[in-house]
Amino acid sequence: MATTAELEAMRHALSLARRGPRGVNPQVGAVLLSPAGDVLAEGWHRGAGTAHAEVDALSKLAEGEARGATAIVTLEPCNHIGRTGPCAVALLDAGVERVVYAIADPNVPAAGGAERLRAAGVEVEGGVLADDARTLLDGWLAVQRLRRPHVTVKWAQSLDGRAAAADGTSRWITGPAAREDVHRRRAQADAIVVGTGTLLADDPALTARRPDGSLYDAQPIPVVLGARAIPDDAAVRQHPKSVLHRSGENLGGESPNAPSLLEELRELGVQRVFVEGGPTIASAFLRADLVDEVLVYVAPTLLGSGTEGRDRPALRYLGVDTIASQRRLDVASVTPLGPDLLVVAHPAAEGVV
Structure with a gap:
């Protein structure tokens, strides 16, 4: 179950996601919390070809600073190599120990990040403020479902x-x-x-x-x-x-x-x-x-x-x-x-x- 600090961070991540453009890629926000629940960094996706929200947040920390942290993400971390590398791997490499996300990625090539993280021993929880995330990504989710x-x-x-x-x-x-x-x-x-x-x-x-x-x-x-x-x-x-x-x-x-x-x-x-x-x-x-x-x-x-x-x-x-x-x-x-x-x-x- 998500903690009070994680719920607050997810709400903030959703507000960050709205700063990104609506387009081919989804609007995604991310917040990194310390083991004590303090905000370490935040990020959002700025459009196709730019860093994903998780990587954007990680880029604001020094090497090793994210070790033991919790990543709050509005969409399941991706598990594929597109214009950027897999966010699931970036989180693992940074030493993140817990990941909380709102909704699973319906895009089959990108999905599977949660499973990859769990297999590596990361604690993962999905479905946090899922309705709010679906409202935000309503148009993008429709495109994934309809293929148009x-x-x-x-x-x-x-x-x-x-x-x-x-x-x-x-x-x-x-x-x-x-x-x-x-x-x-x-x-x-x-x-x-x-x-x-x-x-x-x-x-x-x-x-x-x-x-x-x-x-x-x-x-x-x-x-x-x-x-x-x-x-x-x-x-x-x-x-x-x-x-x-x-x-x-x-x-x-x-x-x-x-x-x-x-x-x-x-x-x-x-x-x-x-x-x-x-x-x-x-x-x-x-x-x-x-x-x-x-x-x-x-x-x-x-x-x-x-x-x-x-x-x-x-x-x-x-x-x-x-x-x-x-x-x-x-x-x-x-x-x-x-x-x-x-x-x-x-x-x-x-x-x-």
Whole structure:
């Protein structure tokens, strides 16, 4: 069982981990305690290719100073040679006698550090403040589980399922409270995806903004899908991050390139993708079964169809040709946002979105 000093050190290690960047590698913090429970050193991981948290902490001590110490780490010490050596070996070489970690490493090539330490006679305890660590590493853990970034698809619609009026105008279906919620969620994402149709129709900045118009500190990478060019004066050109423009080829057909896009984003360190549409892009991700969360902002308004059947539905073809193949969702919550409703849903238990 973890001591009071170890619990306090783990909380501090979690705060240290948050200083590191969110990306390909996990955010990890470490604290080294003396046998008396005093802090000897601390460290955190600063990104791919830099020292891991344990090694960062050890580097601040003189040779032999860590002998008999306890290492408090937010993630199980790694057991593989990547750009850096195994942290489990570094701890052994330093003479650490006890290791306390929050959660096991789900990355198979890196896992096994706890077992290696125990085999060498080090006392090891896992699961300390595990829930807090999972919350911190939620996005990274999702990537390890899914082998791709976590995908949220969002759209706004009228009560009768329309995303825009017959002429294509869609500003604004929902009210200020709903739009504020969208921007807050954008700030939690690493990339935001739209099609050129939406870009050309609405000219979105694709930034995450506070109600006063100022930018959140965290901004998603703007990703634009479609063969049409992005105008030089488009609002997205002023985004603080460079636009990633991909053709979007086949997104409307039977073989969407959504998987290859997600693989590219994963290699860039993206953990959470926020797909804002429009209907063609959202439908492509849904059709490919690449959606983990659906956000639907429903406004109490009716748009109907235009003359000559000019409809602007919230979604397009999903591969549902018969009621037996409908894509069911499990609703997680329904939240009022001013006059609007936000419905949050996830893939149904049978694995169909």
